[in-house]
Amino acid sequence: MNTLLKFQQGNAKLGKNIYTFSLPAGHSCPFANDCLSKADKLTGKLTDGPNTQFRCFAASAEAVYPNVRIARWHNFDLLKKLNSNESKDLILESLPKKANIIRIHVSGDFFNQSYFMAWLQVAKLRPNVLFYAYTKSLIYWVNYIKEIPNNLVLNASEGGKLDAQINLHGLKFAKVVYSPEEAEKLGLSIDHTDEAAYKTKESFALLIHGQQPKGSKASQSIKDLKARNIKFSYSN
Numbered sequence: 001m002n003t004l005l006k007f008q009q010g011n012a013k014l015g016k017n018i019y020t021f022s023l024p025a026g027h028s029c030p031f032a033n034d035c036l037s038k039a040d041k042l043t044g045k046l047t048d049g050p051n052t053q054f055r056c057f058a059a060s061a062e063a064v065y066p067n068v069r070i071a072r073w074h075n076f077d078l079l080k081k082l083n084s085n086e087s088k089d090l091i092l093e094s095l096p097k098k099a100n101i102i103r104i105h106v107s108g109d110f111f112n113q114s115y116f117m118a119w120l121q122v123a124k125l126r127p128n129v130l131f132y133a134y135t136k137s138l139i140y141w142v143n144y145i146k147e148i149p150n151n152l153v154l155n156a157s158e159g160g161k162l163d164a165q166i167n168l169h170g171l172k173f174a175k176v177v178y179s180p181e182e183a184e185k186l187g188l189s190i191d192h193t194d195e196a197a198y199k200t201k202e203s204f205a206l207l208i209h210g211q212q213p214k215g216s217k218a219s220q221s222i223k224d225l226k227a228r229n230i231k232f233s234y235s236n
Helices: 057-064 066-079 084-094 113-125 138-143 164-169 180-186 195-199 217-227
Strands: 007-009 018-021 037-039 046-048 101-104 130-135 152-157 173-177 204-207
Touching: 037 057, 046 057, 057 066, 066 084, 084 113, 101 195, 113 130, 113 138, 113 152, 130 138, 130 195, 138 152, 138 164, 152 195, 173 180, 180 204
Parallel strands: 018 101, 101 130, 130 152, 152 173, 173 204
Antiparallel strands: 007 018, 037 046
């Protein structure tokens, strides 16, 4: 039995110099709201949440690619039964040796405070590695906001149940927009490379992408972006 966690090298968007770590979308996202979607662990059947406005691209990938789903559940099944110190030790043992930059959670989120603390300790123990993450688990971040090391860059993923924490604590955030014009109106630059997530201190926008529910505003926006030849997605 493989008892180590599974990491991947970055995709077309991130580049091969960034390693990634993921958990199953939705199932490990306690504060997701606008983007809540889940792929069934066994069948891959996709289910949107009651307030879903745009479908999580990661959940769509799990529905289509069984190997992706299996790898993410492998990680979740190992971690959810561990305490913070045990999780920290397992993550450290599993970290890719050549990794200089690691994106925590292309899919999934910090599912409880103990797990968040594990990554916090990992970052402190590996000061030469840059870690970054998008998260809707803002309460865990806020609880330890003064203890976040410089090599752990967090981005509040707007559209969750705890969005009020963003303004309350002045958190850097990422917002999904439906068009370049919407981003411009909000005064946000659109990040196409993920560099804004780990290189800057400024909030930014992400252009809507991924498979969207039929008839939704998000689906219509995808059609409009295609018609205008605006790049909004990346290969696996």
